[in-house]
Amino acid sequence: MVKGNYERKISIKRFSLALILTCFVFLVGLLVGNTLTNQRTGYLEEIAYKQKLDYESLQLQSLYLDLSASNASCSIFNQILETSLNDVGTAQAKIDLYIKETSKDSYSELKREYTLAQVRYWLLNKRIKQACTGEHVSILYLYSNDDCVECGAQGTILSYLKEKLQDKLFVFSLDSDFDQEPMVSILRQTYNITKIPSIVIEDQVFDKLIGKADLIKEICSHYSEKPEICVN
């Protein structure tokens, strides 16, 4: 076979330099990632701190309401509870998003803190319902971020109804897979929840996806004064 005499070589220097430069870019990328995680954690911690103050305030209010329940103070209490719950919900959704993007470890403590906040608010809500004749329905929603095909749909329906009913509906959402917080398993056992998504409407358990119409029907059955969505 005919042969040429081109001298073949491997451009080791060029390959190495390219590798160094690529690694440098990736190092900068990692730094960007690290800064981002710090920023996110800082932001979530700030909200968590505000949450704690809100919760303490709500606790005091609930004590006060036990002593002298009046409809005016009930309404203020409900408003604050709703705002706090919304803030917790938003922060929790962000944590779930961040965990999906990075890793569970980076945000697990914050996630636990927000899970506890949800449970605390839920208990407070249950307690206050006895003292006040407030017109709101509370839903405990157990979801999962892994392998739950119907959770997206159930979450969407609940968010939609929350936006429609505003302060007449309180949704307390808990990640049922979050086993770092024993309270989640306790609640699961209490309501005998084995399937996800599951929702608990005023102590009544539904362990499957409930469509928009059925959910409206179910929620509406708890109001004495029917909101607009229940009438249509």
Next chain:
Amino acid sequence: MIKIIIFIAYFISLYLVIFWLLVLLEKGIKTKPKKLKNFPMVTICVPAYNEEKTIVETILSILKLDYPHEKVELLVVNDGSKDHTQEVTTNLIKEYPHRNIILINQQNKGKGAAMNNALNIAKGDFFIPLDADSIVEKNALKVLLPHFHTPNVAAVLPMIRIQHKSTLMRKIQHCEYLINFFYKKIMSHLNCVHVTPGPFSVYRKDIIKKLGGFDEHNLVEDLEMAVKIQKANFEIIQVLETSILTKAPGNFLQFYRQRNRWYKGSLLTIFSYRKMIFNKQYGDFGVLQLPMVFISAFISITLFFILIFWRVLKPLINQLSDWSYIQFDIGPLLSKGFKDYSLLNLNLVPMFYGITIMILAVVFLVLAHHHAGERIRDNKKTILFYIIIYPLMIGIVWTGVIFDLLRGKIQKW
């Protein structure tokens, strides 16, 4: 797992772009214009199968070449055409009796066999195949031949451009060709060109004859020839100073068929030369260029499946399915979404890598335009489509190729 695959794809893409830019920075792109001292005999071979519509233009462009007429031998190989290719060529021969045009008729055996047939009787020192749907620039021979400055140079290649940029698909391919040839020029500095395309690659006849001519049973005989030349330690030089105009597929289906053949052929051919891969003996060609086909397949499929399907289409389908539960009354959700949105929601790390690769790719794109003598502002819209649609197109082709190979479907040509 998916994150790791995306990370690897990012890393490899960035590494390659940086490597190419380093070669470019070091070696530059311009080749010193050389003057042809004497005019060697050349044989131009036009293999033709059912090319009655285009062959006249192709032959006329050859006859107009700025080169001594007596030094050009033109062999038209009619590969068992069922149309009037034979008659059309015979008429041209009669019209130009003083030009050295020979028509060879053979039974339909394929392009490789047609070119070998011509190679066996070629009188020229240089053998130049030209697809019967391509047009050669007048100065081509005078620009290409001086690059055979040492006996080691086995092939010199012109740039290829799209002739009629009538459809978006052709415009996108025009962009693709500019970039590919710029890339080939850079790789030619390391003698890493891995394909000598059908339109007007100039070969030193003795060398390719001794190498056994063209592989008659290969889907991409031009790629096989280039790998064979490289394996025998000869040189292949890419030149950007002259162009051949060729016709490109006008719609996606035609594009898919052409590329399916090319990519499948490349994969199979390089697999058959697998002993050269990562073999030190073949230097950069073995370490970088040969694995490139597999790397392109990996990056294209990753980009297509993971980024496009997994990260865009699947979430979009899921979102639409979720919205269907509220009868798409999404107004209340969107206003909440906007209210809760924060810049911290952006996943900056992949964005950072993506943008870095994009910036380097744009630098590459601008340089490719500049060196091809084209202005980027004339191709603005096309470039946008090229960036958005082209990766999808290639992803679909590669997916099809892998799918075909898994079920054992290999076309003849």
